[in-house]
Amino acid sequence: MSYTGPEFDPPQQRRPRRGPLTVALAALVPGALLGWLVYEEVGGGSGAEVRTASPAPASSASPLSSAPGSASTAASPDASPHTSAGDDGKVSGTPSDRPGGTGPLKGKVVVIDPGHNPGNFRHTAEINRQVDIGTNHKECDTTGTSTNDGYTEARFSMDVAHRLRTLLERQGATVKLTRDGDSPAWGPCVDERARIGNTARADAAVSIHADGSAPGNRGFHVILPGSVHAGAADTRPIVGPSHDLGVRIAGTFLRETGEPPSNYLGEGTGLVTRTDLGGLNLSTVPKVFIECGNMRDSKDAALLTSGAWRQKAAQGISEGIVSFLRRS
């Protein structure tokens, strides 16, 4: 997500790897929890078994233990420096926006938000400017992280965004990126990233990231907006549909990539709810973040730096979005 630099990586809370990692997936209609699916990763990521299961007990730290619309938030252990990566900024350029074609998603609008900006490292004053995210003020944007070999999260997020755009356009969707090759040298700020999705009246929005956690911490997680209502932030109408979107993306991402759910956040569910991200707090359209893996773990880094793997990641995210947009 968005660390200011490797040297600022926060201590990570390491949890023992539990049994088969599970991603609890809720099948939802807006606002109502109908049932649960658990995707069990069978060793080695060779496949995913789907079976029904009961909701996690209320005492569980799982973000899924709270129904959509609740105020519950599972603050991630790394919440502090991990600022609202991914949301926005001041944008002066024109975000990529191309008309959709024909296909099942004709008429649907998807906003893809590639986290950070490769130029943020050189514009610290600009990105450190505080912006209003409703609940409080936060930095305009952050630099994001990188692999130990220097492959930056900003490059990763843009590459996956381009692959994802191609896949969604093939389905007929109209796709807008919050930044692209012709964007300014930094940002946009998190509030602007949210605003782009809102202005586009996106049917779904997804912010693409990779984490910068401690070596040994592996796996992906999808970040869902918690319920906030303060200042310009009012996520109450989007908590339910965003949860639905996030659960679908988690399931299809796991299926396509074989990447396990995070072993350090989300209690094995691959889902984390947060209320401290401007890009989610200020969104008025269904939106989630995905942290595709941990750039600071050598095994995850080997995947994140592979073009073939990034294609699988884009495929997984795309399938989740398509599933969400075609739900009845």
Ligand SMILES: [Zn+2]
């Ligand atoms: Zn990030």
